[in-house]
Amino acid sequence: MPPDLSATGELIAVDxxxxxxxxxxxxxxxxxxxxxxxxxGIARLKQGEHxxxxxxxxxxxxxxxxxxxxxxxxxxxxREATYLPCPVGAAELSASLLRLETSRGRAMxxxxxxxxxxxxxxxxxxxxxxxxxxxxxxxxxxxxxxLPGTHSKWVRLDAGTIQxxxxxxxxxxxxLLSQKSFLRHSVSGSVEELPSRAGFAAAVRRTAVEGxxxxxxxxxxxxxxxxxxxxxxxxxxxxxxxxxxAEIAAARAAGxxxxxxxxxxxxxxxARAYAEALAIAGRGSETLDxxxxxxxxxxxLARAAGLxxxxxx
Amino acid sequence: MPPDLSATGELIAVDxxxxxxxxxxxxxxxxxxxxxxxxxGIARLKQGEHxxxxxxxxxxxxxxxxxxxxxxxxxxxxREATYLPCPVGAAELSASLLRLETSRGRAMxxxxxxxxxxxxxxxxxxxxxxxxxxxxxxxxxxxxxxLPGTHSKWVRLDAGTIQxxxxxxxxxxxxLLSQKSFLRHSVSGSVEELPSRAGFAAAVRRTAVEGxxxxxxxxxxxxxxxxxxxxxxxxxxxxxxxxxxAEIAAARAAGxxxxxxxxxxxxxxxARAYAEALAIAGRGSETLDxxxxxxxxxxxLARAAGLxxxxxx
Numbered sequence: 001m002p003p004d005l006s007a008t009g010e011l012i013a014v015d016x017x018x019x020x021x022x023x024x025x026x027x028x029x030x031x032x033x034x035x036x037x038x039x040x041g042i043a044r045l046k047q048g049e050h051x052x053x054x055x056x057x058x059x060x061x062x063x064x065x066x067x068x069x070x071x072x073x074x075x076x077x078x079r080e081a082t083y084l085p086c087p088v089g090a091a092e093l094s095a096s097l098l099r100l101e102t103s104r105g106r107a108m109x110x111x112x113x114x115x116x117x118x119x120x121x122x123x124x125x126x127x128x129x130x131x132x133x134x135x136x137x138x139x140x141x142x143x144x145x146x147l148p149g150t151h152s153k154w155v156r157l158d159a160g161t162i163q164x165x166x167x168x169x170x171x172x173x174x175x176l177l178s179q180k181s182f183l184r185h186s187v188s189g190s191v192e193e194l195p196s197r198a199g200f201a202a203a204v205r206r207t208a209v210e211g212x213x214x215x216x217x218x219x220x221x222x223x224x225x226x227x228x229x230x231x232x233x234x235x236x237x238x239x240x241x242x243x244x245x246a247e248i249a250a251a252r253a254a255g256x257x258x259x260x261x262x263x264x265x266x267x268x269x270x271a272r273a274y275a276e277a278l279a280i281a282g283r284g285s286e287t288l289d290x291x292x293x294x295x296x297x298x299x300x301l302a303r304a305a306g307l308x309x310x311x312x313x
Numbered sequence: 314m315p316p317d318l319s320a321t322g323e324l325i326a327v328d329x330x331x332x333x334x335x336x337x338x339x340x341x342x343x344x345x346x347x348x349x350x351x352x353x354g355i356a357r358l359k360q361g362e363h364x365x366x367x368x369x370x371x372x373x374x375x376x377x378x379x380x381x382x383x384x385x386x387x388x389x390x391x392r393e394a395t396y397l398p399c400p401v402g403a404a405e406l407s408a409s410l411l412r413l414e415t416s417r418g419r420a421m422x423x424x425x426x427x428x429x430x431x432x433x434x435x436x437x438x439x440x441x442x443x444x445x446x447x448x449x450x451x452x453x454x455x456x457x458x459x460l461p462g463t464h465s466k467w468v469r470l471d472a473g474t475i476q477x478x479x480x481x482x483x484x485x486x487x488x489l490l491s492q493k494s495f496l497r498h499s500v501s502g503s504v505e506e507l508p509s510r511a512g513f514a515a516a517v518r519r520t521a522v523e524g525x526x527x528x529x530x531x532x533x534x535x536x537x538x539x540x541x542x543x544x545x546x547x548x549x550x551x552x553x554x555x556x557x558x559a560e561i562a563a564a565r566a567a568g569x570x571x572x573x574x575x576x577x578x579x580x581x582x583x584a585r586a587y588a589e590a591l592a593i594a595g596r597g598s599e600t601l602d603x604x605x606x607x608x609x610x611x612x613x614l615a616r617a618a619g620l621x622x623x624x625x626x
Binding site: 120122151166168173181183211213217218219249 | 396428429430433434435436464479480481482483485486489490493494495496524526527528529530531532533535536537539540541559560562563566567
């Protein structure tokens with residue numbers, strides 16, 4: 001029989017978002033010894049169900065403390081954690097963890113969100129923990145961190161501190177336009193291969209380099225199909241390039257892409273699409289895995305909160 | 314008994330779009346003597362059903378010729394009429410009417426669409442007939458004609474000729490964002506009163522005057538609600554102002570709003586919203602009723618085609 005690694009677990013780290021729940025059992029060094037995931041995101045749960053869902057997921061793990069980040073700290077989550085106003089670093093996040101004890105006596109903490117409280121107001125929940133993981137890995141990095149997704153975030157990070165950030169509904173707009181708008185009749189194909197298509201590069205160039213407004217690029221997708229018989233897979237790539245290219249142009253207009261380095265936090269095809277789009281816009285970038293960073297951030301906060309003992313080195 | 318005016322009918326004029334069908338019986342002067350409407354837009358009809366639907370609608374009207382404009386001339390319509398490339402005036406439209414005879418021997422004509430065949434490709438079907446009606450009413454007008462709606466069109470009209478035009482999916486984007494996106498949790502209220510709200514004017518100013526990119530304005534609507542408790546009716550007005558203001562900015566960037574006059578073709582609250590947004594952007598405008606212009610355009614084309622006798626004056 002293999003050794004029961006879960007017996008060595010010291011902390012449960014949880015990334016609990018709108019549509020997904022992911023939990024890791026960690027040893028004293030912060031290394032995962034077991035992992036679980038489910039579709040019990042907060043969108044499908046009612047008030048009061050969160051503890052039950054959590055205890056069911058962790059039923060065969062030891063009764064150790066847990067730390068949670070993401071929408072679980074929103075008004076629709078388990079308990080509402082505050083939004084800390086920028087600038088925010090590890091010290092502010094650690095100091096404002098929301099502590100609670102479950103009905104079974106388990107010690108838990110929820111990571112607060114971060115807000116921009118002036119100008120273009122903005123909020124994040126979950127991404128701050130990934131950023132903290134990035135800071136743990138690259139303590140000296142200053143520059144732009146892009147977290148692509150349904151609600152894509154551009155973060156200005158300065159030596160461990162989130163100075164400001166901006167959110168774009170790019171992923172959600174792409175979904176709505178490709179699946180619910182009249183453009184759905186003009187597009188088809190797999191999202192995986194979009195970044196390598198000619199239509200993607202051309203649309204990024206039009207929006208991010210030549211300044212074509214986002215709204216000006218949409219209807220011509222349909223018109224080119226009617227008049228020129230353009231290919232539906234190329235059309236989907238054009239739509240993707242328009243949304244990502246317009247996001248880059250909008251972030252640049254807001255000063256969100258400056259002279260320093262750029263790190264993309266994400267996985268697979270979406271991170272690749274952003275890396276290629278940034279390259280067309282004249283920016284190099286580096287991609288780091290979002291799950292690993294979330295885990296690193298949770299471990300760092302758990303240690304600061306005394307939920308996981310400090311180790312040497 | 315009142316006189317049976319429909320006995321004096323000489324022509325049936327039809328505006329047949331994606332979702333609606335509207336028909337007028339006209340006398341020899343082109344004046345409506347009867348009117349019918351239904352929800353049998355081409356989106357719900359199958360190939361071969363159009364004649365049946367039409368004859369049912371016109372069953373108690375005399376067997377006179379008919380002229381039709383709109384999506385009825387598309388590939389999904391009754392018969393596909395061509396797209397004429399810009400520049401296009403009354404002469405080109407008249408010369409390219411698609412003639413057909415129904416199985417019951419009724420003479421009919423379908424108005425062709427208009428296309429932009431270079432640069433940002435574009436197409437219209439139906440609006441060209443309203444423009445022709447406008448030309449009949451204002452033969453000397455040169456300037457910008459805006460036809461707001463699901464797919465809003467900006468037309469450069471020069472002494473009776475459509476020089477070029479550009480389509481924006483503004484209305485459809487507003488619907489998708491307010492009803493299908495996560496912003497639906499932050500907005501509510503009636504569309505009628507939007508233009509008089511402070512959020513509308515502020516959002517138009519940000520986008521159309523100060524150059525805020527469309528994508529930058531969306532997420533802050535949600536963030537302001539979470540952080541400041543902003544009012545849901547104001548948020549809907551903000552979303553409307555963002556989409557219309559960004560459309561004005563995009564049209565201006567494309568040269569679509571120049572030094573001459575501006576006419577809005579539309580009705581009620583939507584036309585009013587565009588008029589107020591244009592005023593904030595520093596442009597005067599005048600609004601004309603779209604149904605009346607469509608009817609005028611159809612009469613003019615019918616006379617040119619010999620479907621309705623020319624009258625004096």
